[in-house]
Structure formats: structure tokens, C-alpha cells
Amino acid sequence: MAHAAVHDAHNDTHDHKPQGFLNRWLFTTNHKDIGTLYLVFALVMFFTGGSMAMVIRAELFEPGMQLVQPEFFNQMTTIHALVMIFGAVMPAFVGLGNWMIPLQIGAPDMALPRMNNWSFWILPFAFVLLLSTLFMNGGGPQGGWTLYPPLALQGGNSIAFVIFAIHMMGISSIMGAINIIATILNMRAPGMDLLKMPIFTWSWLITAFLLIAVMPVLAGAVTMLLTDKYFGTSFFNAAGGGDPVMFQHIFWFFGHPEVYIMILPAFGIVSEIIPTFSRKPLFGYQAMIYAVASIAFLSFIVWAHHMFSVGMPLGGELYFMYATMLIAIPTGVKVFNWVTTMWEGSLTFETPMLFAIAFVILFTIGGFSGLMLAIVPADFQYHDTYFVVAHFHYVLVTGAVFAIMASVYYWLPKWSGNMYSERWGKIHFWMSVISVNVLFFPQHFLGLAGMPRRIPDYNVAFADFNMISSIGGFWFGLSQLLFVGVIVHAVYFSKNRATSQVWEGAKGLEWTVPSPAPHHTFTVPPVIDDSMLAHGDVTH
Amino acid sequence: MKPENAKLEPTKPVAHDARGIAKVALGVVFAAFLLGFAMVPIYRIACEHVLGIRMSGEAADAAQVALMTEDKSRTIAVEFVANVNSKLPWTFKPENARIEIHPGALTEVWFDASNLSDAAIVGNAVPSVAPAEASPFFNKTECFCFTEQTLDAGESRRMPVRFVVDPQLPKETKTLTLSYTFYANELATKQLSVVPVPVAGVAKN
């Protein structure tokens, strides 16, 4: 577009970065710079939310209240979740999408570059607003990230700020999603048919549809909360004829697709990395796409499995149990296909591959506990215990976050032009993968033994596993400092230049541009050669 | 499109109607936002017609109730549970906590409410039936929960509920619980001091 027109005549490898810090970053419309902004923001939020997790694990280190008041503990659990979901995982995926989708489909930039700038720069304001509630009279939100009324409406006025912050995050991710849809549908290089697109791009396309379908529903739900609190409506207020359970239905109609928004791009990343380091095409490319699409579809019809204990009629509980169990089928297909991709490959174990393999194993463990949670009679025991906490941290930390880390190691040479330190990358991996299991695996036992979630103190029977979990937590938290170290080293200090190919087995358009990727790429649409595509035979 | 075509026509222009797609997407976003609010009525409809939970506190259709015939062969227990929200300084209790009835028979039960405070207060009673699946078979022809109730300072009142349990009630249901929770209606209570003579029984909503 504008860039393409201006720069068509230039050589790709010449950078034309805007001069000056503000011009370069604040007013940028360049997909790579915006991608970088998103990723740096996500990293900052990862540590912000992580430090709250440290407060939680420190208080839970042993029985008795040692460090914080229960009110503050509840603020920590609430804001930890909001920051990690809306501040760390989602912006990281949007950042990866910004960086890689145009490179993967041979587009010069995102379709709507100015909107792209806006959708990023809303985010810091949204999170300043959210985090500022911690310093307000009465403190931040204490009702859990799910904001269930009437509890969420009990506190002070911080809820209004939280709701406004959620609106801003929602607008940001909706704009990001629209941009990704427009880019993928419109900006593909000639010959890049939909069924030739790299699988990461595919999973983002489906994710973007989920985003525009459900983020507005969340906006509607929190708006109703706001009017219930300030304008005398009674959507969820039993006293006025409303129904508090209805909020849960509306919230989880958003919330369940939301959890897939946080995992589908991770599926895409892993489906890129495993073939590269197996030096073998992805097994069942089309099946993988259909699996992602069916998971996305199913995500709309299973929401009430988050609320089996609210007293739904039997028919409802049975329906949501069966529908939820169905999700295991496409998810299973994905796991089996990853394993089969590795079969008879030629495997090497660089850091991205290690994280991808850990993803497959640990995400599958999270999937297993998800299947157990789907069984309604058993869920009456599991619900709202540490078993659930263990489950969703397995799918979100060793799932989504590990995939993001894998992708950072995988594409960092392309972004920075330098190889990261493989030795320190591997140290980071092994520290993370061991500590994360020390952190979350014992939480399964705690939940089964009867420890409810979101409690600041507990009976001494739960002491041992909580202490182990806390030690794992501090260890995992500290290990992430290595991650920052490896990135800073690779970007600023590494002398080991990356080739444009970077990885021996890597295929796809992004590996045809130099490393680091120049400021403007594909100003002239590339010619697609099917042999360059990561999934090889495109007919399956 | 065959793969070879791509190689033959590398100069095929990239479509540039991104704004069109963005507009469609914005339409989807707007529709989804409305869907969020539409879920309020959808939820009620789904509960009442798909899952068979009666949500509204409205009177049953008298004509329909009149058609029900008493089924003397069956006896079911109906329990009455009265709750007062802790923000409302009233007492409220059923005169009988439990009665046994035949389905199809019109039954009248009484509840007593007293205002313990030294000011007139308006309250609303919110009904709920357990098990939820039985709620569509529980037909109230008269109930204090249909209207706002105003109790003057220290006033006590006997309030009736007349109901018929549909003989079609599933056979396995042998006990029903009818629960009322009285909540303070703060808005209406405030208006009491403005409006000179409040009358009990102003239609709800």
C-alpha cells in the first residue's frame, strides 16, 4: 500500500526506519516494529503478573497468614489472572502474528497499518488503568478475574476502572483481530492459496474470528455489571428480579472461546517448529486445520462446563458434558499428528524444539485433566479446587507460555539477525520445565485432597505440597530472568550472525528474507514455490 | 487454482479491499456486542422453553389451571422456605413449613411478615422452586411475590399464596420446595417519603 508504493523501487535489504525514538516507535505503522512493541509489552506484563504470582505463592508457602491480608491476596489472584491473560499471553500472540503473518504470506505489511498502531498503543493505557486500582482507596478488584456478581460489585469503585480497562483491552484485541483477518484474506502473495498457508497463519485466522465473535460479548457482560452497580439496573441482581447465574452464562460464552484464543496460536507455533526440527513435513496438514476449526466451533457450545455446580437441570449438565468430551477428539488428532510428524524424522533438539516437545507432553497432561473435569459427577469434586488451578496452568503456562517461548527462540534470529546462546537457551529450558512441574503438579494432589482455590490460608494437611509448589514457583519465576538474559544477549551482544535460513529444516517464506528481516519486506510480491512450504505436499 | 498458475502469473495484483473486510468484521463485532445483551432474553427463553425452568414470578394462566383435575392417587410434599435478605429488617416465615397435597388441587398457604424497624419499608419477594425441573409445574394463581409489599413500622401482615401443582409433574418428584427471599426495595422505600400515601400492592416493575 502506501509503503509498497513508496518503496517499490528500493532494494528490500535497505532499511528505511523512521528516525528518532518517537517516530520509530510511537507513530510506527510497521508490522515488525508493532510486533516488537507487543512482544516487549507482553514480556513486561509477564513479569508484572508473575510478581503477583510470587506474592500468592509466598503467602501460601506455609499455613498461617504471614505476609498479606486476605483482601490483598484476593486482589493479587484477580489481577494476576487479568494481567497474564489480557496483558501477557494475548498480546504476545498478537505480536507474533504481527511479525510473522506478513512474512509467512508474502505481504509487505498488515492490511490496516494505522489501526495496527492504535490497537497496540491502547494497551499500555488499559493496563495502567487496571494496575492503578491497586493504589486506590479500597484497593483493586477482589472478586476474581471472572468478576462474578454479586461479589464483584461489592467492593469500591475500582470495578468501574477495571471494566473500563477491560473495554480498552477488548477494543485493542478486536482491532488486532480485524487487522489479521484483513491481512490474511487480502494481502497474500499471488499463489499463496488458503490451503497453502503456513499453519501458524491458519490458526491465527481462526483465532481472529473467535476474537471478534466473543470479545464484544465480554464487553456486553461487563457493561451490564457497570449498569447494575451505578445505574440501578438488575440484570444480575436477585433483589431486582435478575439472576446472578446469567452473568456466568454470558461470561463463559466469552470465556471458553477465550481459552482457545490463548491456545490455538500455540498449536500453530508448535506445528511450525516440530516439522522444522524433524526435517519432515507436518503430518496431516489439512487435518490439523480442520482440527483447529472444529475446536474453535466446539468452543462456542461448551461454556457451561465451567459452572456444573450452579444447579443446572440434568439435561443441561449432560449436554455440556458430552459436548465438552467431543473436544478431546480434534485435540487428540493434533497431538497424534505432532507425534507422527516426529516419527521417522531426523530430529535435533535446539531450544525451540525442546520447548515444543515439552508443550506437547505437558499440554496433553493439561488436556487429560480437562477430560477428567468434563465428567460432571467427578467435576462436583474437582470444581473450584486446586485441581482446576493445576489444569489451567498446565494448559496456559506449559501450553500457551511455553509455545510463546518456543516461538521466541525459533524466530528471534530472524528478528534480531543474531543467534541466541544455545547453551543458555537450553539452561533456561531445563530450569523452566523442571520448576514448572514442581510448581503445578503437586497442585493436582492438593485439589484432590480437598483444597479449594482462591484461599489465602489452609489446613496443615495441605502444607507439604504447598511448600513444594511455592519452591517450584520461585524457581520458575527466577528462571524467567534467564529468558530475558538470553534475549538481551542475542539482540545486543551476540556476535553469532544468523543466516537467512537460520534452521536447517526450516521452510516457508519467512526464511527467504535476510536476517534480521529488513524494515520492509515483500514490497514486491514473492513467487511462491510449493517446495518452500513447510507442510510439503499441500494436497493433504 | 493450480499451483503452476502462481508461477506463471507472479504479477497478479494483490487485492486491496481491506477496508471492506474490516467493515464486515466491525459488523460482526457490533452484532456480537448486541448478542451479549440479547442473551438476557435468550437466557429466559432457553430456561423456560428448553430446560423447563420457570423464571418469572407471574401468575399462572387461570384458564389453564382450571382445566387441571385433582389426582387423588398421588401425594406430594411441598416445603416452604422463607428467607429475608440481611439488609431488610423484617421477619418472614411460613405458617406451615410443610404440607402434603394432591396434584391438581388448589391450595392456599399463608406467610407472615413483620417489619421490625421504625420506618415503613418496601420489600420484594423473589420466588425459587427446587428441584428446578419441577418449576414449570408449579402454578401460582395468587402470590404476594407478584407485587411490592409495603410494611409500616412495626406492621405485621398475613400474606397468601394460592397454587396448583400440575398433575403432569414427573412421577419421580415427590417433594417440592418453594422458597421466597424478601429483599428491600430501596428505590421504592425512598419514594415512600416523597409520595404521601403509599399503597401496598403497586404492580411490580
Added chain:
Amino acid sequence: MRRMLTAAAQIVFGLLASTAASANPVPWQLNMTRGASQTSREVHDIHMIVLWICVAIGVVVFGFMFVAMFRFRKSKGAVAATWSHSTKLEAIWTIIPIIILIASAWPATTLLLRMGDTSDSEMTIKVTGYQWKWRYEYVDYFGKEPGINFVSSLESQSNRTRQLGSGMDPNAIKVDGYSTYLIDVDKPLVLPVGVKVRFVITADDVIHSWWVPALGWKQDAIPGIINSTWTRIDEPGLYRGQCAELCGRGHGFMPIVVKALPKAEFEQWMAAQVPAPKAEATATTLAPTTAPQG
């Protein structure tokens, strides 16, 4: 190495076996309680069925994965194959999971139907959740109205110990050698053994959730809505639980204790409770306006 593994396995299975017997949480407990009712045992059984199904699938899938990781290493000279599709394989691993899912959905469905059947109950208890305590009302016992109604909240020693910086030792709170920190109350809910008890559960202020693991379920307590469920306890004993739905700053401090007595003893207990005079009984339906907890 192998000896270590067998030793570890012995510890794990030993713990699984030993802790399954306890109805209340014990240190190093690894698994769900078998509980104190037919329902809770069936819930435990279906939990174990699904757990072992998951373990079996995991062994197969991760087994293939580890074989691949060791056999097909580039450093061992593995050359990558080029195949990337097999309709037969994909059909197999779509159909087998469907069969496994149906196999596990079947017992889950029948159990759920039994758990939802509150008919033929002989006793009704009304549970109301408040911030941060529970009220129990004995609505019906074999067609009679016992008129018992009381509030149950965290016992005072736990309450003092759990204050920030109290300096008191949570381990010091014991009843008959069992640590009851945060899971003991001033007045337990007393229930008879062998009687089908129906619970009607609601809440006054915010949503709570009434959960005693030994009974095999939890049920949300929701303002304005009444939920019903049931239990029939087999064995006399003390069964401890906690509020399971975040309900504010005292959420961790509103435990539940069910004291199950043989039927005769229960009836003695019931007779000993001075039936509250009518006026008082109605007054107690009011919640105290100040919360002693939190």
C-alpha cells in the same frame, strides 16, 4: 536407577492406598477421598476410571514420542522420511477416542442421574451461605418440623491464629490428634447416618459453594435461587469441608463440619436441642448485621 523407580512406585501406590481411606484431608494425600456415602464412592470410582484411561493413553502417546526422540535423532544418522499423510492412521485415531469417550460417558451419565434424584428424601436441611458463615435449618425430619436453626462459623482458636501476624502456630490446633486449623466450626451440622437427607441451598449476600468432599459433591449457594441435592451418609464420623466459591475476604475461613451420628443418637441430640420458641425462630432468619468473621 531401577531400584529407585520401584521404590518411588511403592511410595506412590502406598500413599494412594493409605490416603484413600481417610475422609478428611491428611498430609501428603495424593488422591480423592472415597468419602462416606455410596455417591462419594461412585464419584471416586469414576474419577479413577477416567484417570487410568488418561494414564493409559498417555503411556501410549508419550511412549511413541520418546521412541521417536531416541530412534530418529539426526546425531544417530537418522534420515528424514518425506511422507506426511495417512488416511488410515487418521481414521483410526479419530475413531478410537470416540469409543473411549462413549465408554467413559456411560457410567458418568448413570451416576449423574442418580445424583440428581432427590426423591424419597426423609429429611430436609436448608443451608444458607453468609459472608462468612453458614446457617443450617432443620426443615423436615420424617414429616416433622424439628425447628432447629443455628449458625455455624469458624471456631475461635483458628480464627485468632489466622489473623495476619498472630504469631500463633496453626499446627497447635488439634482435635483428637487431627489438625483442624481452618476446618473446624463452633457448631457442626449434625446428621443421622443411613437417612436420605435432602439439602436446599441458598445464599444471602454473594455466591458461596457448600462442599464436603466426603459427601462427593459441592453445590453453589446463590442469592435468590434455591438449589437442591442430597446425601445418605453410611458411617458415623466428622466430615470436614470448606466454602468452594470465592466470596470475599473471609472465603478461606468459612469451613463446614458435618457430624454424622447413628440414627438413635441423632434423635437424642435432636430432642436435646431446645426447640426455639416461635418468636425467636423467626428472628433468627435475620442475619446479624455485623459479621464476626474476617
